[in-house]
Amino acid sequence: MNNLEWIELFSxxxxxxxxxxxxxxxxxxxxxxxxxxLRQLSMYGNTLGHASFLAVVIGAFxxxxxxxxxxxxxxxxxxxxxxxxDTTNLGSDTILAIIVAGSVALGMIGFSFLEGYRGNxxxxxxxDILAISNIDIILLVGLLVVTxxxxxxxxxxxxxxxxxxxxxxxxGIPVQIYRYSFIxxxxxxxxxxxxxxxxxLVNAFLIIPxxxxxxxxxxxxxxxxxxxxxxxxxxxVGMILSGIWDLPSGPSIVLVQLVVFLxxxxxxxxxx
Amino acid sequence: xxxxxxxxxxxxxxxxNLTVRRGKYVAVDQVSFQLFSGTNTAIVGPxxxxxxxxxxxxLGLIPSESGQVNILGKSLNxxxxxxxxxxxxxQKFSFDRYFPLTVEELVALALPKSYFWKSRERKxxxxxxxxKVNLEHQSHQRIGTLSGGELKRVLLAYCLAVPRDLIILxxxxxxxxxxxxxxxxxxxNKLQREQGFATLQISHDLDLVSRYCxxxxxxxxxxxxxxxPRETLSNENIQEVYGSTLIRYLxxx
Numbered sequence: 283m284n285n286l287e288w289i290e291l292f293s294x295x296x297x298x299x300x301x302x303x304x305x306x307x308x309x310x311x312x313x314x315x316x317x318x319x320l321r322q323l324s325m326y327g328n329t330l331g332h333a334s335f336l337a338v339v340i341g342a343f344x345x346x347x348x349x350x351x352x353x354x355x356x357x358x359x360x361x362x363x364x365x366x367x368d369t370t371n372l373g374s375d376t377i378l379a380i381i382v383a384g385s386v387a388l389g390m391i392g393f394s395f396l397e398g399y400r401g402n403x404x405x406x407x408x409x410d411i412l413a414i415s416n417i418d419i420i421l422l423v424g425l426l427v428v429t430x431x432x433x434x435x436x437x438x439x440x441x442x443x444x445x446x447x448x449x450x451x452x453x454g455i456p457v458q459i460y461r462y463s464f465i466x467x468x469x470x471x472x473x474x475x476x477x478x479x480x481x482x483l484v485n486a487f488l489i490i491p492x493x494x495x496x497x498x499x500x501x502x503x504x505x506x507x508x509x510x511x512x513x514x515x516x517x518x519v520g521m522i523l524s525g526i527w528d529l530p531s532g533p534s535i536v537l538v539q540l541v542v543f544l545x546x547x548x549x550x551x552x553x554x
Numbered sequence: 555x556x557x558x559x560x561x562x563x564x565x566x567x568x569x570x571n572l573t574v575r576r577g578k579y580v581a582v583d584q585v586s587f588q589l590f591s592g593t594n595t596a597i598v599g600p601x602x603x604x605x606x607x608x609x610x611x612x613l614g615l616i617p618s619e620s621g622q623v624n625i626l627g628k629s630l631n632x633x634x635x636x637x638x639x640x641x642x643x644x645q646k647f648s649f650d651r652y653f654p655l656t657v658e659e660l661v662a663l664a665l666p667k668s669y670f671w672k673s674r675e676r677k678x679x680x681x682x683x684x685x686k687v688n689l690e691h692q693s694h695q696r697i698g699t700l701s702g703g704e705l706k707r708v709l710l711a712y713c714l715a716v717p718r719d720l721i722i723l724x725x726x727x728x729x730x731x732x733x734x735x736x737x738x739x740x741x742x743n744k745l746q747r748e749q750g751f752a753t754l755q756i757s758h759d760l761d762l763v764s765r766y767c768x769x770x771x772x773x774x775x776x777x778x779x780x781x782x783p784r785e786t787l788s789n790e791n792i793q794e795v796y797g798s799t800l801i802r803y804l805x806x807x
Contacts, residue, residue: 320653438670442663445655448615448644449712453664454637496652500696505654 291525296412303414303478304517304535306422310471311487312513313429316506317464319492320444327485329378330469333359334476336389338406342396352473360469361462409480411531421474429467441502479532487513490539494546512542564591566720566752572621574611581607583776594746594753596763599773600796605756606645608773609724613642626719641713641721645728647705651698657708658693664715686745687711703734714745723755735759739766760787
């Protein structure tokens with residue numbers, strides 16, 4: 283690919299939106315994922331990812347646009363899962379595994395009853411970052427702004443809550459309100475990410491960048507900053523690589539995250 | 555109930571008829587006691603006696619079935635800002651060893667929120683309190699790299715970062731070796747005398763209890779006896795509390 287073709291490719295509006303989308307998704311995933319990883323919610327993204335299949339199927343029955351059904355039902359599912367974790371003694375991994383199985387089973391049964399354009403529904407498994415619309419970009423920017431503002435105002439409380447819910451409660455922090463708000467934010471982020479990166483890979487955006495940052499950081503704020511940066515940079519680099527070699531975009535971004543992770547593992551091994 | 559006049563100091567904690575259930579099992583049964591400002595009280599009893607459950611219910615970390623808890627004269631749900639006056643060192647502190655948090659960052663989390671973004675003030679306040687627990691040189695260490703004893707001292711520093719009226723220690727010395735145990739007890743005692751907070755601690759070391767505590771509550775779901783260490787830690791009482799198989803470690807005083 284020569285320079286001219288490059289400029290041509292990245293001057294296409296859909297390509298620019300896709301690169302911007304990759305950066306925004308990577309940054310949001312890195313920030314929220316930092317708390318997901320440390321709060322032992324690593325399977326949460328995976329669970330809500332699978333539940334989004336059910337959400338889209340329900341949406342198709344109700345003839346809702348997929349962004350609306352994803353947003354609405356993922357928030358409901360997310361809160362429901364947290365409620366189940368809190369009210370049963372089964373442990374979160376068990377509950378999450380049950381929800382994955384339940385939502386896929388229900389989704390598949392619903393899917394078999396749907397008539398008409400079923401092929402579109404399957405595209406949600408892999409997603410398509412090139413299909414990101416202007417509205418998606420506006421929503422992602424909005425979500426990133428809300429997330430950053432929330433953190434600026436509550437970061438010390440969020441860190442304490444992540445480290446020890448007991449100490450947080452004794453400091454008078456409204457633990458339950460914060461936990462449930464976090465799940466709403468996470469569900470919204472997943473709802474916006476799923477169509478771009480797909481059910482199968484969405485969890486990578488939440489897990490790989492923070493996991494990498496944790497390998498190299500001892501302090502919290504550098505950890506958070508590095509996770510967001512790795513997310514954003516993987517977004518750009520992945521999109522460029524996918525443009526040059528004509529590779530699928532979402533998987534390219536995840537592949538870059540994976541390479542950075544392996545570098546982090548090497549760093550960790552050599553310095554400890 | 556012991557009247558206030560005996561100690562001549564205000565009560566920091568009043569527990570009345572507190573009952574806690576774990577499923578069908580009554581883990582804490584009708585427990586009542588009172589704690590006075592500046593005093594050291596130990597809760598002793600065998601494993602499964604409901605000691606940790608009692609403490610967690612007092613702090614509102616688990617629900618109680620009936621009874622009343624007043625801290626600093628207020629019921630738990632009306633404590634508001636007064637929560638800041640209560641320090642707590644949990645028994646088992648399980649966390650991810652790679653949690654990206656340094657000693658300094660953890661202690662700073664106890665400070666008022668306004669300190670968080672002011673790195674100079676934050677550093678000075680934290681350093682001051684780390685000196686008190688002899689950890690001033692470890693401030694940049696990740697907490698996952700600390701030994702059991704060091705971690706307990708960091709948690710003590712977390713408690714001491716703001717003025718407290720009461721510090722509750724749930725078996726602070728579990729997972730600490732014998733030397734660390736004595737060091738921690740001496741340090742706590744020294745700081746307690748300097749700053750005048752009251753302590754309520756669960757302990758298995760009856761020798762340390764009789765050395766540093768003013769009062770002992772013997773608990774086995776119910777309070778079996780309470781009073782000074784001399785009164786309560788008699789052989790007959792201990793046998794009643796712990797059962798006949800007790801092996802009591804007698805250290806030389």
